[in-house]
Amino acid sequence: MQNQGIGTWVQRRRERSRTDIALVFRDQSITYGELADRIDRLASALADRGVSAGDRVAYLGNNHPSFLETLFACGILGAIFVPLNTRLAPPEIEFMLEDSGATTLVTQEELTDLARAGAWSTGVTRRINVGGPPATHHEQYEAVLASATGSGPKVAVELDDPAIILYTSGTTGRPKGAVLTHGNLTWNCFNALVDYGITAKERVLLISPMFHVASLSMGALPVLLQGGLVILHEKFDPGAVLTTVEADRVTMLSGVPTTFQMLQEHPDFASTDISSLEHLTCGGSTMPERMLQAYEERGLAFSCGYGMTETSPGATAMPPQMSLKKMGSSGIAHFFTDVKIVDEQGETLPPGEIGEIWVRGPNVIKEYWRRPDATAEAIVDGWFRSGDLGHFDEDGYIYVSDRLKDMIISGGENIYSAEVEAIIMELAPIAAVALIGVPDDRWGEVPWAIVNLKPGAELSAEEILDHLRGRLAKYKIPKKVEFIDELPRTASGKVRKAELRKRYGMPAGS
Template identity: 70%
Template sequence: MQNQGIGTWVGRRAQRTHDQAAIAFRDQRIGYDELDERILRLADALNTRGVRKGDRVAYLGNNHPSFLEALFATTLLGAIFVPLNTRLAPPEIEFAVNDCGAATLICQDTLLGLARAGTENTSVTQRICIGRADVPGVEDYDEVVASGSARFHDLPVSLDDPALILYTSGTTGYPKGAVLTHGNLTWNTFNALVDYGIGSGERVLLISPMFHVASLGMGALPILLQGGTVVLHEKFEPGAVLQAIEQERVTMLSGVPTTYQLIEEHPDWATTDLSSLRHLTCGGSTMPKRMLEAYEERGLHFSCGYGMTETSPGATAMPPHMSIEKMGSSGVKQFFTDVRIVDEQGGSLPPGDVGEIVVSGPNVITEYWRRPEATAEAIVDGWLHTGDLGYLDEDGYLFVADRLKDMIISGGENIYSAEVENLISDIDGVTGVAVIGIPDERWGEVPWAIVTVRDGVPLDTATVLTHLQDRLARYKQPKNVVVVDELPRTASGKVRKADLRARFGG
């Protein structure tokens, strides 16, 4: 067999698992045999429509069986799957689609308006819609699947071939496409299996969108490789999560601190049967002590981790039994991954010394899509320079100290301040702007904009939000706008954001 890629995983598993449920969605139960057939049919249909190895297929949708079908069908052909964040504004979608050069777009009917607005002036020539068949120029997804033959396309796909392009916000304000290969995703899956002890028959509840690599790479792919069941929720709702854990006998849950907090605060928390849960993974930021203890009281232990899109996404993982003893840590390096702390010259630092976190391993990307300069800056001698500051203790546990990049993590979503600042700077009368993260009990942190304006120019939060409304995803928009007389700057003119965080962050 020529195809070594992830596109073959469901077919290989179907030979072994047959009618076992691969996906549970609403009232549907989709077995591995059925899922394999739909993937083969979709792959054939896409091939008939001209999709070839190396082509990009964009997907705009929430958690849905079609996401996994499209992912595996696209990669089965050696083409590249490009999932788009459903919270993006049309110009952001337009940038990503034009940057990757996707000619095919698959989207959900509820997002068709956004899809059309975001791809009107792009390379997209064919649109396939899930749930709607009556729009001119748009094909019905189920009809496309039915039109294909359930024959296997054994195309030469290697572990070094690109499988995904995931767009991450850039420090310059322009997103970069992180290219994840079949090998990156395969080795990340191996890391998850080893470090989280994922076995056969697991049932993972995905409450975070799969267009984020954490939900896909640490949840869906490891479970499907092991022949388990992926329970899909289209959106996060704490009560529905608790109900699903009890009714579906969920064994694994992945999320960020905010989601776990909202689950614990729900009225049904105390009465829900959580006895099936064995694995709780958490990323985005460290889990507060109060939340660790609340879950420990229910016999549940967390495996917090550190990673990013560029590491597919795992870099470190916390052994669950150490979550209290090593509280505040993001764990140890994952099994097939290496983590170091380096100084400004790239030299390794001893335990306890703070420096930049760098990561290496077969799960780490080797390039950004058509961004050779960004690639060369980020990946040096095989080590990914994360831009994050941290230290390793004597036992090799990572503690993240701060961020070199001006990135805000709000409810698990990454927000780069430069992207927001560029748009606010376009507002007439604004003479300076700095976007910073302010601590927030629910979301971890939220963006605030600190601005200076010309004399006599009125500016408030409402004005800024009106300007950003159709230009920027809502979660990136500032929750508050503060007008100041001047921004603190270094001798070279750079804004001292640490001073602003100290002043406004309390």
């Protein structure tokens, strides 16, 4: 039997790069040989504990070697890896564990309380803690590895087999599990290798969490595939990033505009030697001109791209030399990916005309986890309907102009209006609510709740926010609540959010 999936990548790398450093974490360096051996032992130990092909193994933690070890061990077994956002609230974690059907949860010790609260009523029967002492209610990660009796079973894994379930919030208020296959991840890496020129000499510093697909699929995976070096930072700290870039001669950084802005605004930015950087990739939203110019002055150019979880995530990429010339654009379609702009009937539109962005390619998901309804709505004849609006210019460069799904992107995190609105509407005094994104200098945009109370009802902004705290991630909670006598609506009764965004579209806090 042959495993064609990503699970064998490090093992194949061991044959070619055994003594080369694969990972650096804190003061620890791990070679490809050592990493492959640890993955083998983890796969064997998980198999001994009943994990087999198709089973879901969840991971709750920040950037750490165990994240990648668990991912690749799952790939060896044909199991499905389910990374969870550490910023979520317990009810959100609970839903994802229950929906995915995960029975094993690997978590970092410092997140034990969140893991316990999120998993207590789900089908999780085994928890493995990374770090911390042994306990009666969970196993300790290193002890699990030490218990391995072999290198794990030989499982046939095809490129079309599911590798990861990544949850992305939906317009109905319930997250959907995007099923990324081994082929999706592989072809996304091919796109990155071709369009970014990633080589074995790469030294990538991961400044964004790997539970986001961009950090994992555009940073860690293509560099490991090529035999390069991956440096893991647990959390983003601008000063620590600048120190690492200079000391370790980092060649590649990937982030969102907010992270690059915080780096540029740090007092050490001007004095730090960043000449080793060759690849700066940015997604999530358009990079402001002043930021592009600040880095250009240091001899660096960005490759800003457009994508989403469902495209693994790359759909388009900007050639760095075109960043200033094509200001505001998200580049051209990735090498092995097709992108088109269509009207409401699905007909392709010519350059200059705004329509919905559709994406097709081997990096595009085939389904949402156990959601055939959502899959049928999102995928038409192999094309993924992004729900985003944009247009091409005459040179084939795409410009993203708006979001049909009312998604708010705050500091690189996706916030879907319907999810937050549904919880706010649980409060009896509220007649209607609309969540909108308001521009913010640091986070790009932040959520505001525009609330219409029932006649004679009383409710304070603080009471609304208290209702949300503990149930939603902090970044999803509105930064401000505005009360309004009546929400503007269309003739069909839909809220005119564009009008609200125009009305309240001043910098937050002003």
